Amino acid sequence: MPDTTIYIGDLVAVKKELQRFISLPEWGIVIDETTIIPSDLPEDEEMDPIDSWVVFFPNNDDTLTIPKNCLKKIVILDE
Secondary structure, three states, X not given: OOOOOOOOOOEEEEOHHHHOOOOOXXXXXXXXXXXXXXXXXXXXXXXXXXXXXXXXXXXXXXXXEEEHXXXXXXXXXXX
């Protein structure tokens, strides 16, 4: 079974179940690791930082920050 752990340089895609909500190209390349720190919350609400990847999508020349749990690694198998 292939390793599905994501590292910088890997090809990734948004998980299938999220693609109906988010219109993104089919695949991107992980270029960095970061954390999203929520800041625009009402005073009585608190949210933990979100571990994320910075992903470059060459099809539309765009770079986006996407939470780690929203992505899956694209694994290419040699036969």
